[in-house]
Amino acid sequence: MRKASGMSDRTSQMILTVICAVVLLIVAYPLYYVVVASFSDPYQVYAGKTFLFPSGFTLDGYKAVFLNDGIVSGFLNSVKYTVVGTIFSVVMLYITAYPLAQKDLPGRKALSIFFLFTMYFAGGLVPTYLVVKQTGLVGSMWSLFLPGGVGVGNMIIVRNYFQSSIPHDLVEAAEIDGCSKLRTFFSVVIPLSMPILAVMVVFSMVAYWNDWFTALIYLGGKNIPLPLVMRNILIKSSATASQAATISGGYAELNKLTELLKFCSMIVAALPMLAIYPFVQKYFEKGFMAGAVKG
Amino acid sequence: MKQKIFFAALSAALLLGALSGCAGGLVNNVNDGTVNTNLEQTEFNIMGGISALSSGYENNEVLTALQERAGIHITWETMSDSLAEQVNIRVTGGQYPDAFMGVGFSNYDLARYGDDGTFLDLTPYLTPDIMPNLCAILEEHPEIRAAITQEDGKIYGLPSGEQMTTAGIGADMDDAFSIFSVPQYSMINKAWLDDLGLEVPTSLDELHDALKAFKDNDMSARYYGNAPGTTLPMTTGFDEWCWGQNIFYSGFGFTNWPNDVINDLHLKSDGTVEFVCASDAYRDCLTYFHDWYAEGLMDVEMFSQSDSQLIAKCQQGYVGVSVWWYIEELKGEYAEDYVFLPPLTGPKGTQYENTRGVTIRPGSPITSGQLNITNKCKSPINLLKFYDLWYNGETVMQLQYGPIGVFFTGQDESGMWLAITEEEAQAKYGKSAGEVRNAYETMGPKLILAEYYNEVFYMEDRAVERLTDLDQFWMPYVKDTSFYPVDCVFTGMEMETIDWHKADFEAAVKEQEGLWLRDGGPTDAEWQAYKDHLSQKCGMDDLLQVYQDAYDRYAAAK
Numbered sequence: 062m063r064k065a066s067g068m069s070d071r072t073s074q075m076i077l078t079v080i081c082a083v084v085l086l087i088v089a090y091p092l093y094y095v096v097v098a099s100f101s102d103p104y105q106v107y108a109g110k111t112f113l114f115p116s117g118f119t120l121d122g123y124k125a126v127f128l129n130d131g132i133v134s135g136f137l138n139s140v141k142y143t144v145v146g147t148i149f150s151v152v153m154l155y156i157t158a159y160p161l162a163q164k165d166l167p168g169r170k171a172l173s174i175f176f177l178f179t180m181y182f183a184g185g186l187v188p189t190y191l192v193v194k195q196t197g198l199v200g201s202m203w204s205l206f207l208p209g210g211v212g213v214g215n216m217i218i219v220r221n222y223f224q225s226s227i228p229h230d231l232v233e234a235a236e237i238d239g240c241s242k243l244r245t246f247f248s249v250v251i252p253l254s255m256p257i258l259a260v261m262v263v264f265s266m267v268a269y270w271n272d273w274f275t276a277l278i279y280l281g282g283k284n285i286p287l288p289l290v291m292r293n294i295l296i297k298s299s300a301t302a303s304q305a306a307t308i309s310g311g312y313a314e315l316n317k318l319t320e321l322l323k324f325c326s327m328i329v330a331a332l333p334m335l336a337i338y339p340f341v342q343k344y345f346e347k348g349f350m351a352g353a354v355k356g
Numbered sequence: 357m358k359q360k361i362f363f364a365a366l367s368a369a370l371l372l373g374a375l376s377g378c379a380g381g382l383v384n385n386v387n388d389g390t391v392n393t394n395l396e397q398t399e400f401n402i403m404g405g406i407s408a409l410s411s412g413y414e415n416n417e418v419l420t421a422l423q424e425r426a427g428i429h430i431t432w433e434t435m436s437d438s439l440a441e442q443v444n445i446r447v448t449g450g451q452y453p454d455a456f457m458g459v460g461f462s463n464y465d466l467a468r469y470g471d472d473g474t475f476l477d478l479t480p481y482l483t484p485d486i487m488p489n490l491c492a493i494l495e496e497h498p499e500i501r502a503a504i505t506q507e508d509g510k511i512y513g514l515p516s517g518e519q520m521t522t523a524g525i526g527a528d529m530d531d532a533f534s535i536f537s538v539p540q541y542s543m544i545n546k547a548w549l550d551d552l553g554l555e556v557p558t559s560l561d562e563l564h565d566a567l568k569a570f571k572d573n574d575m576s577a578r579y580y581g582n583a584p585g586t587t588l589p590m591t592t593g594f595d596e597w598c599w600g601q602n603i604f605y606s607g608f609g610f611t612n613w614p615n616d617v618i619n620d621l622h623l624k625s626d627g628t629v630e631f632v633c634a635s636d637a638y639r640d641c642l643t644y645f646h647d648w649y650a651e652g653l654m655d656v657e658m659f660s661q662s663d664s665q666l667i668a669k670c671q672q673g674y675v676g677v678s679v680w681w682y683i684e685e686l687k688g689e690y691a692e693d694y695v696f697l698p699p700l701t702g703p704k705g706t707q708y709e710n711t712r713g714v715t716i717r718p719g720s721p722i723t724s725g726q727l728n729i730t731n732k733c734k735s736p737i738n739l740l741k742f743y744d745l746w747y748n749g750e751t752v753m754q755l756q757y758g759p760i761g762v763f764f765t766g767q768d769e770s771g772m773w774l775a776i777t778e779e780e781a782q783a784k785y786g787k788s789a790g791e792v793r794n795a796y797e798t799m800g801p802k803l804i805l806a807e808y809y810n811e812v813f814y815m816e817d818r819a820v821e822r823l824t825d826l827d828q829f830w831m832p833y834v835k836d837t838s839f840y841p842v843d844c845v846f847t848g849m850e851m852e853t854i855d856w857h858k859a860d861f862e863a864a865v866k867e868q869e870g871l872w873l874r875d876g877g878p879t880d881a882e883w884q885a886y887k888d889h890l891s892q893k894c895g896m897d898d899l900l901q902v903y904q905d906a907y908d909r910y911a912a913a914k
Contacts, residue, residue, distance in 0.1 A: 103664065107664055187445055190445050191449050194449060292437075296437050319664075
């Protein structure tokens with residue numbers, strides 16, 4: 062009997078392993094494919110010749126990316142915007158979510174509705190631009206953070222976390238021991254909310270790292286972040302078929318580089334995030350579940 | 357209560373502030389037909405498009421020299437991407453420059469911005485004193501003036517256009533055809549035909565048999581040694597500009613070019629306008645080609661593939677028949693094996709047996725959306741004098757290709773300018789001639805007249821090659837050379853109608869065309885339902901009326 066159950070354990074283990082392996086393959090192969098394609102002749106890729114290894118090996122795409130003057134400044138800009146933006150956003154989240162989590166806050170309901178309202182209604186692109194323009198932020202990096210400084214969705218997650226996962230008794234105990242409100246916040250609440258802090262850091266980080274549209278609207282010249290630099294490299298290399306009539310190099314050749322660059326820029330833009338992710342991942346699972354499920 | 361009153365007052369104040377702010381942006385409405393004689397302003401701000409490959413306008417020696425001659429200085433604000441969004445934002449916010457250059461405003465935009473006073477009416481400025489060069493051209497080419505004049509008689513922008521026609525390779529000026537006349541050149545693998553002992557098809561039936569033979573014999577594997585089963589008898593895009601399937605429809609008396617005006621609009625030689633997509637020939641055509649699709653002769657990916665995928669397949673030698681702007685570019689190292697496949701006649705035993713009808717396309721239109729002066733400009737005369745210098749063969753040549761001394765190396769005995777050769781460009785600048793040109797090309801009101809190719813500079817080799825093919829091979833197959841003129845001028849109401857229906861109409865036609873090709877032609881009931889849908893939901897009758905009216909006015913003015 063005992064042996065049989067051991068067998069079935071092992072069998073189910075095996076089945077699970079197989080299922081996981083299949084899922085892993087399904088998820089990982091497309092990513093791997095992009096890596097391979099970034100080293101391959103794009104016309105061979107599109108003709109279905111590339112499977113596990115690069116076909117028509119080439120480094121032209123990466124050459125075009127790394128020989129671009131803007132790539133270093135774009136990378137530094139992106140790092141700057143991501144770091145400053147993440148710190149700013151997380152601070153804003155905490156100082157809005159914590160008060161809203163306090164049941165004795167006067168006007169709590171009205172304030173909540175005030176925040177919630179912005180999730181459903183926005184000003185639209187042109188009015189927002191006008192506001193940013195009139196506040197003199199166009200061209201400054203603060204135009205990336207200030208207009209959308211508090212992510213309301215994230216704020217609600219954090220607020221729920223404060224309400225559900227930090228026992229009110231604990232806060233009271235701290236106060237009885239002589240803590241001021243601020244001291245409680247810094248010495249009790251923040252250390253206890255590390256998991257959700259990590260989640261919010263990752264959310265903001267990824268959002269700021271990937272954001273190109275805001276920068277496209279408000280920034281220009283030397284201030285543009287990496288995704289915009291990538292986009293410019295891509296646009297530079299691309300031509301429409303109707304332009305082909307007058308391009309003496311030929312459309313097919315020009316287009317080849319464009320297609321190759323699509324893969325290369327994906328890799329270059331995603332690598333830094335991929336490198337950071339493992340370090341915050343352990344907080345990530347825990348915090349994400351904690352904030353969301355117990356809402 | 358006090359609080360509520362305070363907030364109400366505050367929001368009222370804010371609202372008023374916002375409203376008066378809007379009104380403040382539109383005070384200089386000067387479209388009253390008089391000339392603003394102010395000559396003080398010599399520093400101008402211009403915003404506009406730039407080729408992504410350009411090295412910028414600040415250091416462009418051609419532009420700098422022109423500014424010096426006109427005695428003005430321009431601060432450029434250019435972008436190669438998302439221009440339309442930026443321009444919209446700026447105009448809405450009232451933060452726009454003295455002029456827009458190279459934006460490509462549509463006639464609809466022009467009418468809108470003209471009516472609200474944002475753009476100046478340039479009609480009073482088009483005098484030999486202010487714009488001698490342009491006026492001379494307009495004098496000689498009244499059709500250019502007609503094309504840029506709005507229905508109400510106003511002109512909101514300077515003309516631009518590139519008349520690349522067969523006149524540049526020696527055809528008669530009045531009888532010349534644009535390089536865009538037949539955008540789709542169909543081609544067939546002659547080596548495969550020879551191997552199978554077949555002739556180049558002249559009818560759809562013959563092509564059908566040839567495609568079947570390509571497929572049955574797996575020619576890609578047999579002749580080029582590719583993997584078994586890779587043969588694609590025929591692959592094209594779906595309703596694409598230079599790589600669509602449309603050229604094959606000629607056997608049914610039309611080719612429904614995806615048109616700039618609207619899909620499928622067709623001008624018959626008697627001067628009446630019709631939509632091909634509601635004609636019986638169109639129905640028969642789709643019914644016929646569904647059989648090809650069902651037999652696997654047409655590529656199943658034709659509806660979804662991009663041009664990159666098409667090139668990829670062709671350059672691997674998988675393809676028997678395809679369509680592109682040139683053979684060499686699409687076929688790469690296999691190019692030698694391909695020959696042009698002429699427009700084919702319709703299927704035997706039907707009323708289309710001897711039909712071969714290619715609908716030709718008009719050339720690029722003369723537009724007035726490339727240079728538009730706004731009401732922020734204090735001295736339009738100074739700016740217009742600068743732009744008048746553009747209306748000269750040698751100047752526009754340099755704006756299009758690059759300066760004399762860089763891109764143009766000298767003149768031959770007939771006084772024509774010679775472009776830099778590929779070898780010279782590599783030796784002198786270390787880049788291709790195309791790259792040299794790209795660095796200098798300026799977007800703006802460039803009017804390149806057909807005669808410049810005979811008097812000022814030579815057309816590029818590739819264009820000459822394509823025009824020669826057009827003239828020698830393709831045009832002889834075209835019997836009816838009427839096409840809907842792109843220069844037709846619409847009234848404001850008409851533009852509203854087109855703008856309202858265009859997207860729906862095109863989407864409905866395209867979707868249904870694809871479905872019938874894939875799933876089989878329409879039954880009588882389906883066909884009726886489709887036509888009803890077009891006229892009731894997509895405004896087909898209104899559109900037809902609009903296009904007919906505009907054409908009638910155009911024809912009457914000629």
